[in-house]
Amino acid sequence: xxxxxxxxxxxxxxILMMAGLFIVFSSGNLIKRMIGLAMFQTSTGLFYITLSKVxxxxxxxxxxxxxxxxxxxxxxxxxxxxxxxGVDGVVYSNPLPHVLILTAIVVxxxxxxxxxxxxxxxxxxxxxxxxxxxxxxxxxxxxxxxPSP
Amino acid sequence: xxxxxxxxxxxxxxALLLMLVAIAFAVVRTRSLLAAILMMSVYSLASAAWLMVAxxxxxxxTEAVVGAGASTVILLGAILLARGEAERVNWKLMIAPGALAxxxxxxxxxxxxxxxxxxxxxxxANSHVGRAYLEQxxxxxxxxxxxTAVLASYRGFDTLGETVVIFAACIGVALMLGFGPRATxxxxxxxxxxxxxxxxxxxxxxxxxxxxxxxxxQFHGDLGAGGGFQAGVIMAVAIILHALVFGLRxxxxxxxxxxxxxxxxxxxxxxxxVGVVCIINGGGFLDYDYLFSPRIEAxxxxxxxxxxSHEHHWGQHFGILFIEIGVLLTVSxxxxxxxxxxxxRTLETIEAERRG
Numbered sequence: 001x002x003x004x005x006x007x008x009x010x011x012x013x014x015i016l017m018m019a020g021l022f023i024v025f026s027s028g029n030l031i032k033r034m035i036g037l038a039m040f041q042t043s044t045g046l047f048y049i050t051l052s053k054v055x056x057x058x059x060x061x062x063x064x065x066x067x068x069x070x071x072x073x074x075x076x077x078x079x080x081x082x083x084x085x086g087v088d089g090v091v092y093s094n095p096l097p098h099v100l101i102l103t104a105i106v107v108x109x110x111x112x113x114x115x116x117x118x119x120x121x122x123x124x125x126x127x128x129x130x131x132x133x134x135x136x137x138x139x140x141x142x143x144x145x146x147p148s149p
Numbered sequence: 150x151x152x153x154x155x156x157x158x159x160x161x162x163x164a165l166l167l168m169l170v171a172i173a174f175a176v177v178r179t180r181s182l183l184a185a186i187l188m189m190s191v192y193s194l195a196s197a198a199w200l201m202v203a204x205x206x207x208x209x210x211t212e213a214v215v216g217a218g219a220s221t222v223i224l225l226g227a228i229l230l231a232r233g234e235a236e237r238v239n240w241k242l243m244i245a246p247g248a249l250a251x252x253x254x255x256x257x258x259x260x261x262x263x264x265x266x267x268x269x270x271x272x273x274a275n276s277h278v279g280r281a282y283l284e285q286x287x288x289x290x291x292x293x294x295x296x297t298a299v300l301a302s303y304r305g306f307d308t309l310g311e312t313v314v315i316f317a318a319c320i321g322v323a324l325m326l327g328f329g330p331r332a333t334x335x336x337x338x339x340x341x342x343x344x345x346x347x348x349x350x351x352x353x354x355x356x357x358x359x360x361x362x363x364x365x366x367q368f369h370g371d372l373g374a375g376g377g378f379q380a381g382v383i384m385a386v387a388i389i390l391h392a393l394v395f396g397l398r399x400x401x402x403x404x405x406x407x408x409x410x411x412x413x414x415x416x417x418x419x420x421x422x423v424g425v426v427c428i429i430n431g432g433g434f435l436d437y438d439y440l441f442s443p444r445i446e447a448x449x450x451x452x453x454x455x456x457x458s459h460e461h462h463w464g465q466h467f468g469i470l471f472i473e474i475g476v477l478l479t480v481s482x483x484x485x486x487x488x489x490x491x492x493x494r495t496l497e498t499i500e501a502e503r504r505g
Contacts, residue, residue, distance in 0.1 A: 003262070005159075010261035012166040017257070018250040019173040025246035029235035031228055035185050038220065039173060042196055045212075046169075049205045054275055055268035059206040060295040061373060062287045085270040087283045093204035094279035095295040099304060102296065103311040105211045106378045106480060109220045110318030113487045116227040117325040120491065123230045124498055130236050 009050040016043035028131040030119040034112060041108050045101040052097035065089025158202060165199040180234045186224045193217040206374040207296040214382040219484050222389055226491035230498060290465040292371035301469040305435040309420050312479050319413050319483035322490050328406040329493030352394040359387040367477050377473035381480025388485050397492050406489055409482045416479030423471045437468025
């Protein structure tokens with residue numbers, strides 16, 4: 001198996017992460033930046049789940065090896081492989097990264113909302129969510145505040 | 150194992166990842182904020198499909214309801230205030246971020262060479278603690294869904310922290326945006342929706358079903374994919390759907406702000422309270438084996454879950470059930486409170502600007 005097939009997922013994760021980073025750095029629009037951050041975050045999730053995948057595995061919900069589902073899952077696999085990497089005759093993917101990412105997604109939407117709330121307040125104060133215009137406006141305000149010589 | 154075998158699963162993996170890359174580039178290119186938000190919604194749905202292919206059923210569920218549902222609604226609420234399009238950025242200002250992304254990306258891809266192959270069952274991540282959870286969870290806790298068991302029991306303290314973070318975000322949004330439109334302003338003119346009879350009838354049929362589905366997801370979380378986080382978001386989506394169809398004021402009469410913010414705090418109290426009860430009964434914080442004193446545990450009928458032959462861990466069963474209820478309360482109330490904040494504030498600001 002070539003390197004690109006076995007590491008394709010990591011390449012995609014890096015591309016998505018850099019796409020998010022590029023949006024955050026290049027766009028002046030605060031809401032677009034929050035979208036970039038969200039994309040960056042999902043790429044981290046993809047990375048964790050990629051690491052947790054086990055070939056021929058199934059979701060980590062315990063089932064009996066002699067049930068219909070258990071037999072169907074084990075049928076295409078090498079019995080020695082199931083014996084070595086399975087638990088009680090069924091091969092599962094690693095559940096721990098799933099737990100970490102599950103909660104990270106919900107916390108992600110909460111932090112996204114806080115970021116957007118800040119953007120809404122900035123919009124109320126400056127009338128815009130474009131970083132350049134906000135900078136120009138605050139420069140004007142700062143100059144007005146300076147005592148004239 | 151030298152690498153992943155080329156089968157249907159691997160082909161789907163490649164196809165869905167390529168779809169994600171295509172959507173990501175479209176989001177980078179577009180200047181329309183509405184298009185970017187809707188594409189992020191599709192992106193979430195595609196990544197949920199990919200997560201399902203990668204066996205992460207619970208994560209896929211969460212990504213589908215949170216990414217494609219809740220965060221899209223919150224983002225749409227926020228762009229009501231923005232001009233529809235982001236400013237055109239001078240291409241010269243894109244050179245530095247572009248170069249940075251390419252260089253960092255190249256370094257990371259080079260580093261990825263040291264990572265295990267996709268699907269490697271013997272990789273360090275998959276062979277120690279993850280495997281221990283798979284081997285011991287059913288005996289320790291008695292819940293078939295290992296993800297829920299790890300989330301709610303083994304790592305219960307961690308999940309309590311996450312619930313508190315969500316509650317803190319709720320407080321943060323409420324402090325910045327308030328709890329919906331302020332009474333001092335004239336009520337916002339709502340778009341007359343008399344022509345949307347079909348929409349209203351369908352919504353009336355769907356809202357109870359969505360709420361019922363949320364409860365199903367909640368109480369089957371330790372048997373199959375699901376749990377408090379997913380159920381909380383689905384419950385919130387039912388309330389938000391009501392607001393989208395019948396107007397914000399009607400929803401705020403049905404689910405008052407006072408109720409939402411009380412429930413958000415109550416969820417954290419329920420979760421931490423379960424931990425304190427465990428301490429009182431002689432265990433550690435959130436050690437559900439001590440949830441019931443021996444006298445109460447003896448009163449639980451052995452056939453409560455139908456199968457008296459299986460040795461049940463009642464403390465674990467009920468501990469997970471109770472803390473998942475706490476998570477459901479906090480998550481659903483937080484998302485509803487945030488929605489009220491965004492929807493109320495944007496309506497108010499638009500009204501104020503229209504009046505000059």
